[in-house]
Amino acid sequence: MKGSVCHELETGLPAAEVWEVYGGFLVAQLLPQLVPEVFSKVELVEGDGGVGSVLHVVFAPGAHRGEFMKEKFIKIDNENYIKEAEVIEGGFLDQGFKKYVVRIEIIGKTENSSVLRSTIKFEAEDASKASSVSTGGLAAIAEAVTKYMREQRSSAEPEQVPRQTSDEETF
Numbered sequence: 001m002k003g004s005v006c007h008e009l010e011t012g013l014p015a016a017e018v019w020e021v022y023g024g025f026l027v028a029q030l031l032p033q034l035v036p037e038v039f040s041k042v043e044l045v046e047g048d049g050g051v052g053s054v055l056h057v058v059f060a061p062g063a064h065r066g067e068f069m070k071e072k073f074i075k076i077d078n079e080n081y082i083k084e085a086e087v088i089e090g091g092f093l094d095q096g097f098k099k100y101v102v103r104i105e106i107i108g109k110t111e112n113s114s115v116l117r118s119t120i121k122f123e124a125e126d127a128s129k130a131s132s133v134s135t136g137g138l139a140a141i142a143e144a145v146t147k148y149m150r151e152q153r154s155s156a157e158p159e160q161v162p163r164q165t166s167d168e169e170t171f
Contacts, residue, residue, distance in 0.1 A: 001127040006119045007135035009142040013149055015108035018116060019081045021145060022104055025049035028057075034144040038063045038137060051076050054088070065137075066094050074101070081106035092122070095132070099123035102138065116142045 011018055021027050031039040040058040047053025053073045059065045069091025075084040083104045087093055092100040103119040118138035124130055 001130055002121075002123045003130050003133065004119055004121045005133050005135050006117060007139045007142065008118075009116045009139065009146060010109075011106075011114050011116050011146045011149075012112075013114060013146065013153070014112050015081055015106045015114035017149065017153075018106045018114055018146075019078070021149060022083060022106060022116075023076065023078060023081070025053070025055075027141075027145060028055055030145060030148065031141065034148055035141055036060060038065075038140065045070070047073070049073075055085075057091070059091075066091050069093070071102075075103075081108075096125050096129045097122055098125055116146065118142060 021030070025044055028042040028044070031042050037060055040060045042055055042057050045054050045056045051073050055071050055073075056068065057071065058068045067090070069087050070089040071085040071091075072088045073083065074086050075082060077083070085102050087097075087100040099122060101121045103117075103121065105117040105119070107115045107117060109115060118135060118141075120133055120135060120138070122130070122133055124133075
């Protein structure tokens, strides 16, 4: 059985800024810090973060995704802000899936706003597996990364200090 599920999140951030995090290896490096209840460790084991690169993802105990998975970047489109990664070992493949691909799209809405669309495309040996596919993990990642980016952005902006006036200026 083949299928797909999708999640969208309004980021409140420019698409190019969101892509800076999602387009390469940076998002993977942030995951154990931002979502420690799901990810213990993510490491690049092959490649440079581009197409063909392989990540070794170790899940946190109790994350209900198995112990680990390896995923390979199969598409990175820097013009249209699209990235696809396919699970090539462990994880969902150990849970009865023949194919499991995560597609991330950053869609610009306005100059300062974008939508992060996360899609899971899967093929399962057994139709009953389809009901176990959820975008909950991708939603948690998207929310955590977006929150982190907003916090980084606000801490990088200079503080607005109110101008104090003297009594002479008020007259």
